[in-house]
Amino acid sequence: MPEATHPPAIEEVCTAALKLPCSPSLLPRLSQALQSESSSTEQISKIIQIDPALASATIRLANSAYFGGAGRAVESVEQAIMRLGAKEIYRLAALALIGRWPATNNTGTQLEPGDFCRHALCCAIASEVLAETTEQVEPQLAYTSGLVHEMGKLAVTHACASFFPLIRACQKQRGYTWEQAEKEVLGYEHAEVGARLLRAWHFPELMVFAAEYQHRPTEAPAAARPLLAHLHAGRYVAASMGPGISEDGFLFEVNADLLAEWNFTSNVLEEAMLVAVERASKRLGENLTQGAIKF
DSSP: OOOOSSOOOHHHHHHHHHHSTTOOTHHHHHHHHHHOTTOOHHHHHHHHTTSHHHHHHHHHHHTSGGGTTTSSOOOSHHHHHHHHOHHHHHHHHHHHHHHTSOOOSSTTSOOOTTHHHHHHHHHHHHHHHHHHHHOSSOHHHHHHHHHHTTHHHHHHHHHHGGGHHHHHHHHHHHTOOHHHHHHHHHSSOHHHHHHHHHHHTTOOHHHHHHHHTTTOGGGSOGGGHHHHHHHHHHHHHHHHHOTTOOGGGGGOOOOHHHHHHTTOOHHHHHHHHHHHHHHHHHHHGGGGTSSOOOO
16 A cells, blocks of 8 residues: 555544544543542542543552552552542553553654653653742643643654654754654644644643643743743753653753743752652653553
């Protein structure tokens, strides 16, 4: 079967992504339930059990040695929630849902198994740590935005991987950023795709803006700029950490003025990276640097 000579339209890329069975569409619902004081363990458990694989991963993590699994074994999602707590349940669910996305469908990309999940986790944790430091953005919002802001990249990879050699050549020949080369070759870039997908999955508007304006944070609507500032700094920290960074990650353009505006000094960023490395290592262990990630 001959390869397509023209890239799919952005509508086709989004349609293909929305048809995949492993979307993160449960996240907004789970986040809302976990943040509500009126939600019971049973209600949260029912949301998790909508996704059997997620339910299994939840029980498996609760029984791991890291969470005291040497004691009495957890046998249900409700017991797992009681052992892990709401914050850890959410972190697990978010990472598990993102990590199952098929990253590639042919050899056009240079991604290794688990790379997207590794880098997304580093972005998420770094953004969360910075939010905890400044107390200007809700840490769970920063964490989730770090995880999902590049979902458009996965969708583009899934539908357009055969065009990556052209994007790569365009980027090198013209000195473009990766997203500029995507725009030139495909007619759109992955941030546009990601925003459309998050909106279709009913993510909060601030997270949609985080995806849409990730490459131009100072142009975001005023309400989203604090989140974009933390995400931008978190992306820089994650790129400095290294795990899972793809070829376009090395082309990351740092907005020094934005970092200075939020007092994200080199010392603040270095301290955030130390904490982020520790948290990411606890979450993924040896898989932080290599290998497929399973939940």
